[in-house]
Amino acid sequence: MAVRYWVGGPGTWDTTSTAHWSASSGGAGGASVPTSADDVVFDGNSGSSCMVTPNDLSGAVACRDLTFVAGFDGLVLQGYGSGMVVNCYGNYRVAAGAGGVRAESAGFKLMAPGAVTVDTNGVPHGDITFAGGGTYTLLSDLVGGMADAETTFQLTAGTLDVAGKTIRVDRFQSTGATAREVKFTGGGTMDLGDMAASGVSGLTLSGSNWTWDAAKTGTLKIRRADSFAISGGTPSFGAVLLAPAEQPVLLAFPGGSYIKSLSFDGSGQVTQDVGISLPTAGTVTVEAIQVLSGAAKAARVKINSTTPGTKGNLTVFSATRLKPDNLTLKDVAVSSGPLLAGGNAVNGGNCSGVFFGKKLPGMGAIL
Numbered sequence: 441m442a443v444r445y446w447v448g449g450p451g452t453w454d455t456t457s458t459a460h461w462s463a464s465s466g467g468a469g470g471a472s473v474p475t476s477a478d479d480v481v482f483d484g485n486s487g488s489s490c491m492v493t494p495n496d497l498s499g500a501v502a503c504r505d506l507t508f509v510a511g512f513d514g515l516v517l518q519g520y521g522s523g524m525v526v527n528c529y530g531n532y533r534v535a536a537g538a539g540g541v542r543a544e545s546a547g548f549k550l551m552a553p554g555a556v557t558v559d560t561n562g563v564p565h566g567d568i569t570f571a572g573g574g575t576y577t578l579l580s581d582l583v584g585g586m587a588d589a590e591t592t593f594q595l596t597a598g599t600l601d602v603a604g605k606t607i608r609v610d611r612f613q614s615t616g617a618t619a620r621e622v623k624f625t626g627g628g629t630m631d632l633g634d635m636a637a638s639g640v641s642g643l644t645l646s647g648s649n650w651t652w653d654a655a656k657t658g659t660l661k662i663r664r665a666d667s668f669a670i671s672g673g674t675p676s677f678g679a680v681l682l683a684p685a686e687q688p689v690l691l692a693f694p695g696g697s698y699i700k701s702l703s704f705d706g707s708g709q710v711t712q713d714v715g716i717s718l719p720t721a722g723t724v725t726v727e728a729i730q731v732l733s734g735a736a737k738a739a740r741v742k743i744n745s746t747t748p749g750t751k752g753n754l755t756v757f758s759a760t761r762l763k764p765d766n767l768t769l770k771d772v773a774v775s776s777g778p779l780l781a782g783g784n785a786v787n788g789g790n791c792s793g794v795f796f797g798k799k800l801p802g803m804g805a806i807l
Contacts, residue, residue: 441504444474449487453526455500476502476529476551482538484511489539491516494526504530506548508563514539517547517566527551529572536561540585550576553598558582566591573597573618578628584609590639595620602628602658610635611667613644614652621651624658624678633664634685642667645675653677656700665689674698681705688712692746695722695753704741705732715742718752718772725755729779731762744788745771751790754779769794 444461446453447469451460454473461471466485474480480503482490492515494501506528508515512535517526527549534541540563547567550556552574559578564585570576575598582605584591590610597618604626612632614620622630633641642665645652652675653660659679662668664687674696682689683705693699693716704714718724731741745752751773760779767785774793781787781796 441477441479442472442474443479443481444471444503445481445483446486446490446492450489450491452493453501454494474503476527477504479503479505479507479530481507481509482512482515483509484513486512488513489516490514493517494524501525502527502529502551504528506530506532508534508538508541510535510537512538515541517541525549525569531557532559532568533557534560534563534565536563538563540564541566550574567593569594569596570598570600571596575599575601577601578603578605578607581606581608583607584635590636590641595622599623601625602630604628606631608635610639610641611644614646614650615644616647617649619649622653622658624653624655627657627659627678629659629661631661631663633662640666643670644668645670646672648672656698662689662691665691668692670694670697679703682714682716684712684714686712689714690717690742691715692717693719693724695719695724697724699724699726701728701730702726703730703732713740713742715740715744715768717744717746718754720745720747720750720752723753723755723775726760727757729756729760729762731767740786741767743767743769743772747771749789751792754793 445465446460447462448460458473459469462469463471465483525547529551532550549569549571551572553572554574556574556576557579558576559580560582562581562583564583592611593609595614596616599621601623606629608631632643650673654676656676656678660677661681663683663685668691676698679701680699681703751771753773755775756777756779762781767781768788769791770788772791777793779794781794785796787796
């Protein structure tokens with residue numbers, strides 16, 4: 441095992457060129473190209489505004505631990521074809537005080553099969569794929585950082601533990617058939633959307649053999665969702681907060697979904713809607729529902745069916761009360777509960793188990 445330092449500013453990271461590799465910080469180039477057994481460091485002697493091209497499609501561009509230390513000026517990982525990535529087989533760290541680490545048509549793959557720590561100190565970051573089947577534990581907030589296109593974090597194998605921290609990114613994906621789990625040990629938040637002016641935002645969970653927040657301790661915050669697709673399994677959520685800004689957020693949850701707390705926040709709305717669509721096959725179970733604030737005049741908070749004219753199924757715990765501001769329920773069948781909607785709520789289509797502008801004996805005022 442060796443430690444290799446990048447030197448000389450912009451250049452190509454491939455399997456043969458030694459020009460940018462040194463055995464010491466700021467030393468002469470010519471040291472051997474790092475392998476998956478070697479640690480790589482970018483620091484203040486690596487060069488200003490460093491643009492690095494991982495010019496290899498075989499997966500051989502690799503290192504063990506990858507560290508960007510304080511004083512490093514910032515890196516743009518630039519690729520010119522699909523599959524151009526740096527494979528990291530150890531821990532991954534971007535120190536506080538280091539420049540941002542961006543990815544353009546290239547990215548980092550964390551490939552370790554064992555226990556891995558990911559510590560980026562909230563430094564803006566480009567695309568990352570968690571792919572080695574290990575357990576990847578966050579030691580600090582992980583924040584996407586591309587302003588001109590969406591940033592995507594992906595889990596294709598292993599366990600990603602948010603561990604009480606925040607992941608703030610445009611899009612999170614977990615696809616494939618390999619065992620995958622997103623955990624929120626000690627809580628934590630997945631905050632999606634509205635980081636880039638263009639691109640796709642949202643959540644994709646597909647394939648088989650995946651688990652999401654089984655302990656129901658995390659928070660999923662959706663600011664924007666051009667893509668919200670869940671298939672191949674039934675997710676559980678701690679808290680789901682819908683808080684859109686510039687685009688409507690109307691999410692369809694599959695039958696079998698379980699949500700401890702579902703909150704609709706219309707405070708950032710101008711003319712956009714926020715809501716969920718319920719399945720006609722299977723049931724979405726929600727322990728608690730609340731509308732945090734009313735939407736603007738032209739916007740509505742909506743709970744409806746994915747199939748107009750056919751009731752979508754919702755189970756709520758005890759009697760749940762909703763504020764009346766601009767709330768529409770359409771084709772909703774509520775079991776357990778019931779759901780109490782304020783006087784300004786609109787009864788659309790064919791609802792059951794919903795009490796509009798009423799309260800049950802012993803209940804307080806409708807919120």
